Amino acid sequence: MNKWIVGNWKMNGMMSSCRDLAAGLVTLEQEKPVRATVVVCPPYPYLGVVALRLMDSSLHLGGQDCSAHEAGAFTGQVSAKMLKDLSCGYVIVGHSERRAQLNENNDLIRQKAQQSLAASLTPIICVGENLEERETGKAIDVVLSQVQQAVPKGKCLIAYEPVWAIGTGKTPNASQIGEIHQMIARQNPGTPILYGGSVKSSNASEILAIPHVHGLLVGGASLDTAEFWKIAEAA
Ligand SMILES: O=C(CO)COP(=O)(O)O
Known part of the structure; x- marks a missing residue:
């Protein structure tokens, strides 16, 4: 299966640094082409400037979130x-x-994913347990219920x-990642599953080699x- 490498820039940078980051990636792509599908997700205000830099490249653009609504009186929101x-x-x-800062729940997330699919975007739906859930042996159950409730039918990626x-x-460790990815793969056959959390160039190959890891x-x-x-x- 093709691999996905997705960069989530979160709320970092200003216009000039986002533009330079995108331009730098386009240069590297020309010098050292890669097989993976590479996606960058800049902050909303800089999507346009990054889109211009990526225009003649094979790099893809993504948003960091979208509204659960199609259009209308939703001040501050951005639609798919x-x-x-x-x-x-x-x-x-x-x-x-x-999920933590804004109390987003699985229902809302599924609606956002459905809006994305309706707009012909591929949603990257994030799931994952917290430390307490991991330490009390609940990781599998927590992630399973997130996947069951937040992932709609359609062409999605799960992270x-x-x-x-x-x-x-x-x-x-590899067996902890492998266990969760295998469970998600059983639940959603054919859906690519990405891993995220403290990925660096020094651990990327090792994580990508784990079965059912289709990207980062x-x-x-x-x-x-x-x-x-x-x-x-x-x-
Ligand atoms: O939240 C992440 C990507 O969405 C992971 O962040 P870090 O790679 O900084 O741990």
């Missing part, structure tokens, strides 16, 4: 159709930061991101052009 209009092909939904591995430098969702390391490209080369 708008993202498509800005040339996005992908959108992250249900990131654990939004397994254990909350305790995000931005911490800690990663689960990268946070911090995606803000460094050379480092992110090394991760793409590992796929």
Whole structure:
């Protein structure tokens, strides 16, 4: 199966640094082409400027979130159709930061994923247990119920991101990642499953070699052009 390498820039950078990051990736892509599908997800205000840089490349653009509604009186929200209009092909939904900070639940996340599919975007639906759930042996059950409730029918990507591995430098071991990915693969046959949480160029190959890992969702390391490209080369 093709591999996906997705960079989630989160709320980082300003217009000039986002433009430079995108331009740097386009240069690297020309110098060192990769087999993987590479997607970058900049902050909303910089989607346009990044889209312009990516125009003549094979790099893809994604949003970091979208509204659960199609259009209307939803001040501050951005619709999946708008993202498509800005040339996005992908959108992250249900990131654990939004689940925790904004109380997003599986129903809302499924609605966002459905809006994305209706707008011809591929949703990247995030799931993952927190530290307490991992330590009390509930990881499998928590992730299973997130997948059952948040993933609609249709062409989606699922990203397994254990909350305790995000931005911490800690990663689960290969058997912990493999166990969760295998369970998701059984539940959603044919759906590509990405891993996210403290991915760097030094651990990318090892994680990509785990069965049922079809790509990586990268946070911090995606803000460094050379480092992110090394991760793409590992796929
Ligand atoms: O949240 C993440 C990607 O969505 C992972 O972030 P880090 O790679 O910084 O741990």
